[in-house]
Amino acid sequence: MLALTRKAGERIVINDNIVVTVVSIKGDNIRLTIEAPKEIKIYRGEIFDAIAAENKQAAVANNLTELDRLKALHIKK
Template sequence: MLVLSRQRDESIIIGDNIVITIVDIRGDKVRLGIQAPTEIPVHRQEVYDAIQRENAMKEAEAQRTPSQSPSKNASE
């Protein structure tokens, strides 16, 4: 893990197209501004974890439920 010290209005650049800027510091809270291309998802850790749990549950459910094939009419 890279650990950096930054002051308000200073930024960190990741790659060529992600910019993280320190917007505000109040007590023990730091507000960050994040500029990233729309195709790169940016989530808080707890939101990301919830998305991963939901995706895992959906995948497990899909594996438990066999795919439904169209049934033939009994008169055929």
């Protein structure tokens, strides 16, 4: 991890194609702009965490009783 101190108007360049600029600082709030290629996904931390939790939930098999109910609906020939 790299920790940097930046002032308003200063920027950080990542991998030659991502630029993070400090636009303003007001109290505890910092406004940033991020310039990156469109194929790079950028999420706020809380949104990323929610997506990861949903993906994890979807990957886990649901309650077996639900699967059993579906099996019971199977029509035998």
